[in-house]
Structures are given as structure tokens and as C-alpha cells.
Amino acid sequence: MSNDLIKEEQKEPVVYKAKIEEKKSISFVWILPLIVLGILGWIAYESYMKKGTNITVVFKSAEGLKENVTPLEYKGLQLGKVTKISMHEDLKSVKVNILVNNDVARYVASEGSDFWIKKPTVSLTKVSGLNTLISGYKIELSPKFKTQEEYAKGAYKSYFEGLDSQPNDEFDDNGYYISLIANDKSNIEVGTPIFYNKFQIGEITAKEFVFEKVYFTAYIYDKFNYLVNKSSKFVINEALKVKYGASGLNIELGSLYSALVGGVTVVTPNKDAQKISKDEVCLLYGKEDDLKNKEYFNISFSDVNGIEENTPIIFKGIEIGKILEVNLNKNILNTKAFVYEEYKYLLTNKTKFFVEEPTISFDGVKNLGNIVKGNFISLEYKKGDFSNNFIAINKKDLNKISSSVKVELLSESLNSISEKSKVYYKNIEIGRVDSYVLTPDLKNVKITIFIDDKYKDLINDHNLFYDMSSKLVEMKSLNLNVNYSGIEPLLNGAIGLIAEKRSDEKLTKKEFKLYSSFKDVERLKRFYNSGFTIEADFDNSFEIKQDMAIVYKNQEIGFVKDIKFDDKKSKVNLFIYSPYKKYITDKSRFFKQGIVNFKASLSGVIFEVDNFSSLIDGSIHLDNSSTTTLSKYQIFASEDEMNKAINSVTIVFDDVEGLQENFSQLTYKGVNVGKVKKISLNEKQKVEVQALIYDDYSSFTKEGTVYYLKKPRISLQEIANAGSTVMAVNIGVIKSESLNRQTKFVGLETQPSVEKSQFGTVFKVEDLTASSVNVDAPVYYKNVQIGKVSKIDLSEDGSKVVVDCLIYDKYTKLIRKNSEFYDISGFEMKFSIFSGSKIESNTFTSLLKGGLVVVTPYEYGEIANPKDKFTLVKTLREDWKSISPSIK
Template identity: 50%
Template sequence: MENEINEPIIEKKSSISFVWLLPIIILAVLGWTVYESYNKKGTNITVTFNSAEGLKEGITPLKYRGLELGKVTKIDIKDLDKVEVNILVKKEAAKYVAKKGSNFWIKKPTITLTKITGLNTLISGYEIEFMPDKDIEKNLNANDGKTDFKGLNSQPEYQYVKGGYYITLLAKNGDKVNNEMPLFYNSFQIGEIVSKELKNSNVYLKAYIYKKYENLVNESSNFVLNDALHVTFGAGGFSLKVSSLYSALIGGITISTPLLDAKKITEEKHYHLYTTSDNLEEKIAIDISFLNAEGIGVDTPILYKGINIGKITNISLKKNSVKADAYVFKKYKYLLTNNSDFFINEPEISLDGIKNIGTVFTGKYVTLNYKKGDFQTSFKDKNLSQKNNVNDLEITLKANSLGSVTKKSKIYFKNIEIGKITEISLAKDFKSVIIKTLIYDRYKKLINKNSIFYDMSSKLIDIKNLNMSINYSGIDSLLKGSIALIADKSSKKSKKSFKLYKSYQEAYKIKKLRNEGFLLNAAFENSFTLKKDMPVFYENQEIGFVNDIKFEEYYSKANLFIYNKFKKYIDKKSRFYKKSPLKIDASLNGILFEIGDISSLLNGSIYLDKTSIKKLQGYQIYESYDKMKSNSDVISIVFDNDVEGLIEQSSKLIYKGIDVGKVIDISLSKNQKIVVKVQIYKDFKSFAKQGNQYYLKKSKISLQEVKNLSSAIFAVNLGVVKNSSKKMQRSFKGYDSISKVRDSSIGKIYKVVSSHATSAGVDSPIYYKNVQIGKINSVDLSSDASKVVLDCLIYDKYTHIIRKNSNFYDISGFKLKFSLFSGTEVKTNTITSILKGGLMVITPKKYEEKADSKKEFILKKELMDDWEKISPIIK
């Protein structure tokens, strides 16, 4: 086989190899990457901080209002006190960040009384926050680029809200004001303090007013620092005033705006922040000269009838007096007359009691006796200016002996000084003493032919034949000696010479003998004692006395002499009782000792009672007021449960804070119910009306409120909700608490059911638009125990809000949501809802007809989004 030779096949090859295409593509990609990197390259800036705690290279972001603008690339030590942080800022953000006036600070988690911020940094780490200059928009194109900055230690004092309403306040006490302190108008927060700066020894505050309240603040506005906690202890007793829990914790500023149509305040103009509302009132400068100023000084108040009308501003010593510079508010200008007398009020302690007790705790104060006259601003203390008046009345008293009376003794009527002694001498026959006196012009009308004078200081106690008489009108008269007047207006004839009786008892007998009257007989039991000459009173006015007593075996009779002018008060409904000379009443306000008329201190006295609605056969004198009342004005209250804390003779019936009755008996009935008998003091008819509801006023102490605290220490009292029925009733069902009382005058009950119990309990508030419209009356299980039933009481004025398609939401406590991506969110409604729990009612815009008490509402657990925007007009 011959070898076969094939001819070669010749192919033409391309001059360019595809092997080189790959490097070209790679080069193109790299070139594009370099181009893009260069084109989008950011700007490096350096920020110097005191510490780099929490910052990490390549991780810590630079942010503005949550938007990331760059990232930390490098952290270096500048020196032992500083660190340099290099930040690569995105190109598109560099023109805003790398500018003069930019501020940088490290954002850390912050928890204050007013807000919680930065909680997400606990998970993601610290951040660097940026805030541009406030004029950044105006200077955006200015050639003021900058890359080196000094970091701030904390967030700047304030961040301007574009177009926001800012006002400037000048404060004297800057230590009482802090950033984020709220501004209130009618107890609603309408703004807050956003910065605090010291300039030229003055503290300037920048305040931001929320947009929707801008119309409430203008050039007529006044700004006063709140007294969050104000404590006083004076003549009015102990007073503790807390404006609100919020302001008690962080303080606040109250704004008052008299003219709502005035111009807005410009940011450049500043307004004074006053420490008290007194600083706002117009004042009139006055000066008062005192004999001495012991116990008073700068800031001593000037009071008139318990009202603060001014204050002392300066005290200076003169040759024969002490001068006090003071002011009086302009609205009390009418008190400043040439006839007004200023004097220092101080405590007077005697066996009668303590007068002006408030000055014992608060110190002395200045007051005045006002009389009409011409306006003036310079005054003298009445003790300094008191001189004999040419119109004063001179009279002469004749006594067998002088006793304790001296030339310094005063003359009193009802313990008010009406005159003084000018001279004492012996009569020409040396058998009596002549006392010349002066009755001040303003009181000389009290003196006539029938006036009786007696020595108030001769003897305190006189015992004759075991019949004790008392001559007492105050410790001051006993120590200094004094004379008293018993006035009698029955005569208009004048007289200038009188006998001075040695005791009140002597003078009183003379007074009684001058009266005309009539006799009546009243029976009394021999279990207690009545005595001849014992006085008879009505409405604290003496109307007669015991003329004689006829004793018998079981019942005796008192012959009462009643003065003619009081005859109209005696009828078949009249009753009498013997009043104890000493009454003791204990409560949280203290222990009250009530002493009757001094003349009856040992033996007591007889009082006429006119409250009975029943005619009696003959007249009766009872052993005590309680014995008299227990014979007629008594109601019964029947309780199913125990009445622990009720105490006979101690527990009271309270209506609108007034003591109207007391518990006189507690017993167990045959059917094992507790019967409480209550004696009514006055207006028995209104408390014995059909439909009245009685309940126990037990103490309640919680974080939100304190009720009936006295019942936790003393006896539990009873309360009543009165009915307008005309029918009478003497026996009533008792309730355990006010929440168990369902009265149509209070509101309407709606039932709200839940699958399980919530934090909201009895008395928890129910809100509509954050305004309380009711409360939870009771919480209980349904009859089949499948659900929890809340009886919700809605007050009458708000029942029209509750419609068939209204929704009840549980807003108790606070809710915390946690997410790695969205951070942490804390939601709460009110301080009350945290402390006590509560419900929120929302009625939709397309509301249905009114709900009735049979309607059951399902309790929803979480409020819908944008619930605050649901605001129907409900008719």
C-alpha cells in the first residue's frame, strides 16, 4: 500500500488574540472603580474630644437627626488630655458638615425626669452627633470650609426649630431654673426652657413655645417661677400645697396672659422671670413708726383680716422710735387713711386660751385697725400715738377697797379695752376709794345710768358654805388688775358716778334683778344635779336662770326664770339640757378643749334646744345633749358586712366635711346583721329622707391619693349621699364604701369585660382625650368565672360620650418594645396610669346612638395608632 500524502490545510488567523480581552476588561473595571471612588470620595475632618469612650474605628457613625453622614476611620491620642477622632464625611454631606460653626458631641443614653433618649446606643454603641450652625442656609455658599473641630462635652444647649417661637427671659435666681423645665398656662404645659446662659452677671433663659400654643404668649404675658412645694404653718394651720406631681419633681414656670390679642414677643427682647406672683402687683410705699420693733424685721408681712396686703422692706432706728419702710399692694390703697392704726400683732396666752396662736409659730406680724379718712403714707404705731382725746368721757368709780387695781389698770368690755384709770385717791371720810377713769370717745355710748362696773382682779375663787363662785376674765386682768363693764342699753340717761362691785358675781346679781321675765316649770331626773342661779342659754345668749328647785323622790322640778325679750323662743317644742362645762374632741386637727361660759365652769349650765319637730307634753330638762337627742333624732343603718372601726360615741356622720351626727349604738340583729344607730344633730328631716345612702368612710392610702386618713388613726366615720325625696325614712341600708353607692346624681354604670384582670383596679380613672370622665367602681369575676367584669362609673356630664360603638382601652402602666433593628421604645400615657392604672375611651367619628347600662364593652389591650386624631363632635 502506497503511502498517501495529504496536502496541508492552510487557515488564516486573526491578528488579535482574545486572551488579551480579559486584562482589558479588568483594567476597565478597575478604572471605573477608581473613578467612582475618587468621584464619591468624602471629606476627612478631625474632631478633638476629652475622651473616646464608646467610640470604635470603622464602626462609630456620624449622624444628624438619625441620618448617617459619615464614619469614624481613626482615633489617635493628641496628648494625655485629648484624643483626635478622624471622620470620613460623605461627599454630599461635606458642604454642611465641614463648615465653620458646626458642632459635634458624643451621644450617650440619657434618662431624665422629662424624657428618655439614646436608649438604642446601649445596643449599637455610642454615636457622634452633628449640628450645623443655625445660619447654615444663609452661609451655605460662603467660603468658610473647616476640617478641624473641637468636640462638645454634651449636647448643645438648644437646637433651633425652623420658624419656632422663642422668647428670652431674665432670671435673678438662675439656680432654680434648668434646661427642659416646663412652661405652664392654666396648668397645661405649652413650652420648655431650651438654654441657660450667663451674660454680664445676668442669667438669660431661652424658652421655646410649642407651635399650637403660640397665641397664648405675647407682650402682655407675665412669667412667674412655680412654688412646686409650698409649706405654711401659721394662724390658719398647717398647709401643704403641691401644684402637680410633674412640677413638684422638676419645677416649672407659670405664664399668665391678660391680653390675648397683643403682639408676639421678639426673640431679641427679654422679659423678667419673677420668683413670686407678688412681684407683679403694683405697690404703694409707706413708713410706720413703732415704739419698738421687737419680733419683726425685713419681710415681716402686713395682714388685714388674715389677708396679706404688704410687707416690711427695711427697719431703721430713730431717736425715740423705730421706723419701718414697707409697701402695701395698690389694690388695698383704701386702707391707708389718717384714721387707720397700725400695730404689731403678738400672741396672748391666758387661761382663756391662746389668742393669735399663729404668731407663736410664724412670728409676729403687722396689722391695722381701718377707719375711713384721707389718704396718707406715714403712720405711727397706736401705742406710740395714743393720747387723751378731748372727747373722751370722764367717770368716777367708788369702791370699798382698791383690791388689785392700780393706776396702770385698764377698763374692758367683752375683753376689749375701752378706757383707762387716770387717778386713784381716798374719799374725804377715808371710808372708800375714789377711782377716776377715762372712757375713750369711740366707746362712751356704752355708758348710761344702768352701767355696772366690777373688779376683775379682786378674787379668783371665793368659797362660802361650800358654794364656790369664780371671778375670772383672763390671766392678764388677774396679774395687772383691771375693771370690767356690764353694759345695759335699756336706759338713755347719763351718769358719771358708779359703784365698783368687788366681783362678777355681785355685779351679775344686780344685772339679773333689773330684768323682767316670766316663770316656767321643767321636770328633770334626780340622776343629775341642778342648782339655783344656774344660767339658761340659747344660741350662746343668756336668756334666764334657775330661780328655784323643788326636789321630789324620782323627778324634781326646776323653776326657770326667762327674760321677757326671749319669750318668743319658748313653745311646746322647746327642750332643755344640761351642758357639760368641758367638751373634749380628738381628731387629726388636734385635741379640742371646749370650755363653756366661765360663770358655769364648775356647775355647768342649761341650754334651750329648738331643733325638735315634735310637740312635747310639758317642759323637760335632760341630763345631756346626747340624752336629749337619743330620745328623738335617731336613724338606723343596717350593714350586711362587718363595720370594723366604727366606735360608739366616737364615730361621726360626715356630710360635705361637716360633722352632722354621731354613732350612739352598734348592735347585732336577730338575722345576724349589724344595726348602727346614728344621732342627728341638726336638720333631721333631710337626713331621714327616703333614698338617702349611707356608707363607711374608711381610710385609703395609695401612691396617687390619701383619703380619710383620720380613720386610720381614730374611729371610722360614716358618709351620706342625700336624696331629694319628700318621704321620710328612719332605717337605711349601709354600704362598705362610697364606690358601692350608686346614686343617679353621680353618674351611670357601664360594664366592660376582659379575658383577665388588668393593672387597673377600683377607683382607677377613666379618660377621654386625657380628661378624666369617670372611674372604675368595682372589679369582679362574671357568674361563670369566664371573664373579668369592670363596673365603670361615667359622670353624668360625660355619659353622652359613651356610644354603642365606643371602645375602652387599657392604658395601665407603661409598655416597652425592644428590637435590634428599630431600637427601644417606651410608651406611657400619664403618671396616674403608671401609679394607679386606668382606661381610655375612644368614640369614633361615625358614632352610633347612646349606650345603655345593659351594653357590654370588650376591653382592648392597646391603643390604635393616631388615636389622638379621632375627635368627633358629639351632640
């Protein structure tokens, strides 16, 4: 072993000194559990505090309620939530368990609390609770206690009976609430509006059924309180009103609003009456009729059908009362009735009551109420002493009482005459048929009629009676006879009277003959008239019949007495009544009016029938418009043929495509002044158009008058003569001021360029080349259109383009000799490095169609005339808008 090793073994061992550190009293490891423990304790405390108090509310139905969803609220503040819904022990209702928050439990679980289910309200007048459509219904708290002291004195309660609707305690203490009780209807719901003069002043806020009666709470808005007081009457609006009148049944629907919403109307006769107190109950009437005072009386009927309760009593078209009760005593029908207080004066001992029956005519159904509901009662009033007991009479007996003249008629057949038949004079009812019997020899029928007293002066020995309903259509010897005076005479029969009021004539005849038709009487009447006869010719191209009426200005002035036929030209004798002799002159002409006059245009189709006579045979019309003296009287086939004989012009065209006979019109300033009657080719293969001038013939037959074809033209500015694209092409007319007369003209294909027309003055603007301006392009002055381009053509030498600018009359003074015309067609684009690009266009029309602008300088010259020529400037000067001279 070496010495080094021995020395190391002999060394002493090394002992290190321990390091002393100060130890902490609490370790961080223990703090974390304490924090967690504290949080858990707080959660437990909060959970305990918020666990709440359970209460039970019993409702009749749990419709709309959901467990753990439906909230308990008070004025929008959530107080708790439904936790359980179960069946009640009585099996008729449901128990709803509600967990109430602890912080409000002392207010909710109290004997002063009521609960009701809040449902959504959607109507034409009110929308509320719409959030319940998503979350379901809500349960609302209605507390009776209002102060902390009341709650402190109140007892704890956890079991409640729920209310059916919002309680009255929920209403504003200062609000104007009125209690109503229904009279005989209950079709009013919460939210129904209350109206005054059709303006809403409140609404129904609550509805309750107590002791088999329906009670309502009405709230009147504050600003309308003055409209409702103790004098007010409340009545339910009737969406559907049924009224009976002399014109029949009237069914009136107030409005769609009333039909859907309903409503209550307030009637306040005295605005100064006292307010209605909360403890007062007002009657809610079911209809307006209940508000009126009534006078009750009795009516007995011996022979009647269709009378029952609520049968109306009508006087002069106004419903004045109704039948209330009906009792049958053997063969007598006893009724109790009423009339409104204001009609009490009608109940006199001379008043006669009777039953009205329905009447059907072409004018409509009279007394429609009879058909739908039954007969109604009417009356004939006469002054007398008051009475409340009446015996009704038959209306036929009433008619006898009001009639004073009895007349008997003899007829070969009764035809459609019945006891319902009436007697008419000029289509006015003057009497009626009473009875009819066979004569002793059984060959004729004797008909007894009564004429009303006020028409007695019409009856004398010269009367003619005819059957208005014997035959609707009769054909004899190819002669058609239509007997039409309305559907009522056809259904019930009727008798017509032809008479003149003669005060000096008396009725001495015992019987009159009843003629079978008006035509028989008319022929007889004509021969009774005095007059004179004239002879006229006609060319056999049309038919004239004996007895055909002669008419002047819609008045019959005579008839065709007889006809002398000849195979070349026939003659006819016209009988003219004496009073009309002065209208027959040496300038008189006659024409036959056709059965139907047909006219067609884009506006529609017109069928004209002159009168009843012309519907059967036509008629002969007198015309006195001619200024030419005639050597003899002549009858033309039509009015056009008559006018064509004198009032016609001839126009020659190269081509008349679209022109049609009898359809193409001659128009001047948009008015039809004539029409095309005939189109034909002449020997030069030109088209000759013969046109008829209606009126003012001389003004359209002057030398220089221009006739041109008005062919269709469609542009951005107008659609001209569009009718000719569907119907016939028309001919335009430009009048001449010449004094020379001319009847043959050369027609033009288009409207000519003239210096002066009925539309304005034409100014010519020249340009070296054609621009973008087209026909009908607008001409502007300060952005106001003052005319248009009427024509574009080459000058006579072909060196320039000539633009005709038609300036309307009211603007011609703006065109001066030094005015300038600028082209604004299309658009102009300017480009500059410094100012950028600029695109200009005056109007959309000028962009597509072209247009011109007129600029007149401040120092304007004389008024231009059509012979002045202007040069078209292609670029519009920049300051044109600022140039604004005052031109006088």
C-alpha cells in the same frame, strides 16, 4: 528446551500506540487562590474606605462618655464613634478623639460643625434620651451649613471646642423661640415647662451663662403662639409662697408638681400686641410681686421692735406693701416702704401707721407672722391729702383716739388685769384697760378703762363689771366655781360688762365696783329682775342647790330661790322671771338636767353637756309636753323619771337574753321611739320589762300593738340587728289600728307573722314538704326582688309547711289570685342523650340560700289578699321568662 518455548522466543515484540489527549490551558487549582486573593483585596479596600477620619473635640467634662462605645450621631444617624478620651494640656478639660465614617467626613470635619453632649432628660413633663441610660451619653453634631454649596466652600477642620448645651441652631427654623434673661433667680433648667393659666404652652429648651447673667431660650408650641407677644410678662413659679395677713402667717405650697418641676408662668394682658422677634430679650421675673407698680414713701418709728426689711404692711387682712430699707438714726428708726399702686389712696396726711403684735387665744394664734418673722405694720385710714412721710404711733395711743368714754373701776385686787387686758360685752371686745394705780389709802386698786365710741350707749349708772380672769377654779364650802371665758382672758386678763342699752340713762357715776367673778354679778342681777315664786316638791333622791338655773328651751327663765328640806319630801321655791310667766301652767313639770348626759351605741359614744351652768351644778328644766293636769308642781330626778311617771308601758317576755336596762331601745321603722328602763321577774317567773316611750305615747299604747325582740340575724341577703351581737338587744314595735288603749303587753321572741306590716303584705305559700328555702330568701318577679321569706312554719294540723312571703308594698299589685310561686332553690340538672346535660341556677344567692319566683299569667285575676293561699311549685316552668303581662 521444547519447541513451544523456541517458538515463543522467536516471536516479535508488541509495541502499543500512545493515547493522545487534549491538555486544558488553565488548571482549576489556580482559580481558588485567585478568589481568596480577590476577597482579601475587597476586605482591605473596605477597611481602608471605612477607616474614617479622626477629629478631636474638647469638652469641659467627659462624664458619661466611654471609649469605643459612645457614638457620634446626627438626628439618630450614627456618624462615628469615640476612640480615645484623654486629659487636655490645660488640665481643665478633656480631649475626645472621634473616628468619623469616611462617607460623612466632609460634613463632620468642617468649620461649620459644632458638637455637644446629649444627656437623658427625665422630668414630670418630659422624658427623652432614655436609651442613653444604657449606652451612656451621646455626642451630637450640630451643623451650621445647610447646603452642599456651603460645605464645598467651607474649610476642613479636625479640632473643635465642644458646647455646654444644645445650640440654638438645632431649633426649628419656623418655631417660636423667645430669649429670656433672669432677673434675680436662675433655678430654671432645660425642660422646665411654661404655663399660661396653669396650662403648659411651651418649655425651656436652652440655658446659657453669658457675662455673669443667665440666658434662657423658651420655645412656645405652635398652637399657643397667639398667647405670647410683646405685652407678655414671664415670671418664675413659686412652689412655696409665704404671705402675711391679719390671721397670721400663711404658708402655701402650690402643688407637689410645682415643688418638683417648678415652671414659668406667662401673663399676657394684651392679646393683640406684636410678636416677639428673635433678637429681643425679655426679662424673666423672680416673683409675681415684681410685676406690680409700687408707690414709695417713708415711715419713722420712735419705739418699736421687730421691724426689718421685708416686714409686711397689712390693711384689713390684705398685704398691701413692704418695708424696703431700715436705717437707725439715734433713737429713731427710719424706713423706706412701698404700697402697691392700687392702694396709693391710703397714703393720706390723716392715715396712722402702727405695729401689730401677736395675740394668743384658744381660737388660734392671731398674727402668727409676728412670731415667725417679726411684727407687721398696719394702719388706720382716713380720707385726706396725699402724703409720703409718716410718723408711726403706738397702737395703744390709737385705741385712745378711737375711744370716747373713760370709766374707773375699784377692785380689792388687780389679779390678772394688765394694760393688755380688754373689756368684753357678751364676749365682744368693746374697750381696753388703759392704766391702774393704788388708791390713796392703799386698800384698793383703781383701774382706768376706755370704751370705744360706737359702744358708748351701753355705759350708764346701772352697769355691772366683773373680773373675767381672776380665778380659773375656786372651791368654797364644797361649792365648785369654774370661771372660764377663754384662754385669752386667762393669759392677759379681761373685764366683763353686763349692761342694757338705755338711751334715757346717762353716766353720772365716777366709779364702779369690779366684782370678782361672773357668779357674783349673776346673783346680783337675778334679784334685780321682777317675777313671781312657785312651790314644787322633790323626793330627796337627788340634790337641788340654791341659785340653780331654771331653763326652758335653752333659755334661762328663773332660778332656785330657796329650799325647805324635809326628810320625806322637800319643797323648793322657784323664782320665775316675769316675761316667762305665760309658760307656767297646771300641766307644767320640772326635771333636773344632769351634769353630763351619756349615750352609747355602735355609732359611737356621746357626752352631752346642757350648758355652762349645768356643768357646775346642773339645772332645772321646764317641760310642757304633758297633757295631764297636775295638782301641784313636782321636780323629777331626770327627764326619763319624769316621762316614766306617765309615758311607760310594761312588756312581759319568757326570756330576754341580751336585753339591757337604759341601753336597749324600742324601734319602729328603724327609729328609736323609747328605751328599756327596768327589767325584773314577776310572781309567775316571767320577765317584766318597763319601757319608756319618748314621743307620741298614745300611738304605741293601743290594743293589738306588737312588741318583739330584735335578735341578731345574719344571712346572705342582710345583716339584721347586728348591733345586738355587740351591744344590747332592741325591741321592735308593730303598731295597731285599734282605738282601745292598753299599757301592758305580751312580748314575742321573734318578729310575728302578720298579714300587714310596715314593710309590706304577707302571702302564705304551702308545700307538702320543706324545701331548701330559708328565712330571708328572696322572692323574685322577672329577676327583680319584690320581697323575701319572713317565716317558715308548720300548718296548725302539721300536714303542710307554710312559707310566709313578705311582698313589699310597691309590688303587691303583681300578686294576683292566679299567680304561681315557684321554688328556684339550689340548681336543677337535666340530662338527655340527644341534647346533652344542662345545669340551671337562677342566682348565686338562690343556690345557697334558696328563693322563690312569682309568675303572673297574661289573663291575671283579682289582686290577692293575705287570706289567699298558694301552693309552691317545685319545678320552674320553662317559659316563665317570656310571660310578661302589663299589670295595672
